[in-house]
Amino acid sequence: MKAERLPSLIVSILFLAMLAVPTLIDLSGESASTASIEKRAMTPWPDIRLLFESFPDYAAQVKRYYGDSFGLRDRLIRWNNRLRLSLFNESPVSGVRVGREGWLFYANEFVLEDYENVMPYRPEELERMAGILEERRAWLERRGIRLFVIIAPNKHTVYSEYLPPGIHKIGRESRLDQVAAALALHPGIEFIDVRTALEKAKSEQRLYHRTDTHWNDYGAFIAYGKLMDRIARHYPGVRRLAFDDYDVSASKGPGGDLAGMLSLGDVIEEERITLAPRFTPRARDGVRTYSDPVDRALYPGRGMVVKETGDTGLPRALVFRDSFAWPLIPFLGESFQSSVFVWTFDFLPEIIEQEKPDIVILECVERYLNCLTLENPPEVREGDEK
16 A cells, blocks of 8 residues: 555655745745846835735735746746747747747837838828928027938848748838838938948848847948948048958857847857957047936936047037947947937937037937837927027
């Protein structure tokens, strides 16, 4: 009889051990404080006062706490993700798609629908966008400032051949196609579309990271060149760097942001294409007396960047931008007397008035084209001159 119970006893002991080990790890203080995939603060243990105020809320927070914090959580998630990726070549995270030949693609924020051309702009939306940019152009022009708008294409647009099977164009025209056509009717708006230049450069070098949403140094430099070509029409003496000014190299390291979303940034490698200057950079970090409009407590890592060359023969630039501008900063910083990079899509007259740039650049990635529809402040809409 005892021999017959032995298998059941072993199963029971293993089951209890599986329940106990995560709890012991949690009690030991070895559990993580931040969710690895979600990139968010984990739910804390509830305040005891909540127990007397609302027991259902207290119980719900305890449940969320254990869901976030039980021992081995991150390790089990990583094992699951690695297993599904290696065995089935599938992403366990909805925000990442596994493409061909090891390429990863971002899938949140309707970027796949955008690629498929199934969410076009309505004519009135394009008209409103053009009107907003015309208001900005006119307001800046009265102050002797020129506006330039440059769009960083989604990786999907430039490297569609590596997208997963089953993702393909449905509509005939992309939203970026629509915007380019609409703004072509407004020649006063300096709109820089770098897609053709990037397509031509693909045969020379890889332009985007395989495991990241962003372009690499080489891709960013192609876009920089097109932007500076347009600026040079109005400022012939502007400093435009060339590829001959840099050494191009490739080095392997941890995966990019998409690999991080899979919690496998240390497992999936990225070969990074970088440009190292052959010259001694002139641009130095600078400071400004006005406040950064970005709350660094809410958005760490998004602080204002200031670069100064001190060359009074060059124009001054103010750049409203997103994360795609990071690799542009070293290039643009060398091309202007001073350049200020603010991580926001808001058009901020108060900063423009204090900075007094010669050039304002708005840079955004293709999936954030809607930033061009953000309403202008009253003084810009009404043409208020100061």
